[in-house]
Amino acid sequence: MMPLAAQSPELGQGWLPEFELVSKQFLQLAEATPEEKFAWRPKDGARSVSEIYMQVVLGNLVLLTRSGIVEPMGLSQLPKDFEKSLTSKADVLKWLKLSQDAVRMSAPKAKLKTRVKLFGQDTTTEGVLLRLLLHNHEHLGRQVSYAHMMDVAIPWERR
Amino acid sequence: MASPGNSKNLPKGIVSKADLAKWLKDSEDAVRAAYPKADMKKAVKFLGKDTTVEGVFLRLLVHSHEHMGQLIAYARSTGVVPPWSAK
Numbered sequence: 001m002m003p004l005a006a007q008s009p010e011l012g013q014g015w016l017p018e019f020e021l022v023s024k025q026f027l028q029l030a031e032a033t034p035e036e037k038f039a040w041r042p043k044d045g046a047r048s049v050s051e052i053y054m055q056v057v058l059g060n061l062v063l064l065t066r067s068g069i070v071e072p073m074g075l076s077q078l079p080k081d082f083e084k085s086l087t088s089k090a091d092v093l094k095w096l097k098l099s100q101d102a103v104r105m106s107a108p109k110a111k112l113k114t115r116v117k118l119f120g121q122d123t124t125t126e127g128v129l130l131r132l133l134l135h136n137h138e139h140l141g142r143q144v145s146y147a148h149m150m151d152v153a154i155p156w157e158r159r
Numbered sequence: 160m161a162s163p164g165n166s167k168n169l170p171k172g173i174v175s176k177a178d179l180a181k182w183l184k185d186s187e188d189a190v191r192a193a194y195p196k197a198d199m200k201k202a203v204k205f206l207g208k209d210t211t212v213e214g215v216f217l218r219l220l221v222h223s224h225e226h227m228g229q230l231i232a233y234a235r236s237t238g239v240v241p242p243w244s245a246k
Contacts, residue, residue: 012205012218022221042236137221141228149236 008156015133016108022136023100026056028155029143030096035089037150049146050087052139053096058082059135060099067128068116069106074098103132190219 010017030053038050047055061075074095079085086095112126147154173182199213231241 009208011208012210012214013208014210014214014217018217018221042232043238046232046235133221134224137224138228138231141225141230142232143228144225145229145232145236149232 015129019103019107019133019136022133022140023096023104025140025156026053026096026100026136026143027093029140029147029152030089030093032155033089033147033150033152037152038087038089038092040146040150042146042149047083047142048087049143049150050092051083052142052146053092054082054086056136056139057095057099059139060103060132063128063132063135064102064106066116066118067106067110067125067132068114069110069125074102 008021010021033049038053039048041048041051058078061078064070065075078095082095086092107129110125110129112124112129114125116123116125116128118128118131144154146152169182173179194216197212197216199211199216201212203210203212203215205215205218234241
């Protein structure tokens with residue numbers, strides 16, 4: 001297997017490179033997942049593959065709003081029942097890319113020390129952007145486990 | 160048991176719940192003790208590339224979250240509800 005560092009020069013390089021890496025990994029994994037697997041869930045009551053991807057989309061768009069940067073493009077077009085209506089591979093990929101572009105365009109221009117509220121608590125734009133990044137990584141981990149359970153090869157772990 | 164201060168001391172075969180909990184807590188304590196004293200802007204090498212202490216701490220944090228996500232999926236698949244999600 002190719003060493004992880006050789007594949008992922010973004011590792012340890014700061015917020016934006018880490019965001020670019022996790023975003024690339026989501027798209028690679030979604031592309032590698034067969035269409036019919038997007039409805040798969042490990043057990044009743046657990047989110048499906050598509051529902052987890054759409055949680056990432058929601059997190060990216062909503063947390064950008066909470067960060068006080070801008071109203072990100074796309075959030076107003078996200079249907080209220082997005083977890084049930086946006087389940088196809090094409091829709092998931094489209095919304096993932098849109099939400100990642102929204103972050104990519106806004107975050108580098110952010111005033112990180114601006115004071116904002118998140119979940120009723122005082123914090124800063126920097127704190128919200130950190131939460132956005134961690135939310136991505138938590139859900140990437142879930143999708144990696146799902147992929148293993150579905151026998152979908154992880155693209156960046158291929159020989 | 161070896162100290163978690165140096166990863167070279169990490170023995171093989173840590174699989175029991177008790178051992179895992181101890182090593183997890185010890186590693187968290189090691190981070191907790193080091194972070195507040197760290198010089199965040201200090202230049203360091205990480206996986207062969209130039210970065211800062213801050214960049215490495217961020218990698219540590221996102222790495223933890225990625226594996227927490229993996230464990231949540233394993234928990235859900237075995238019918239274990241994450242404690243903070245339980246009603």
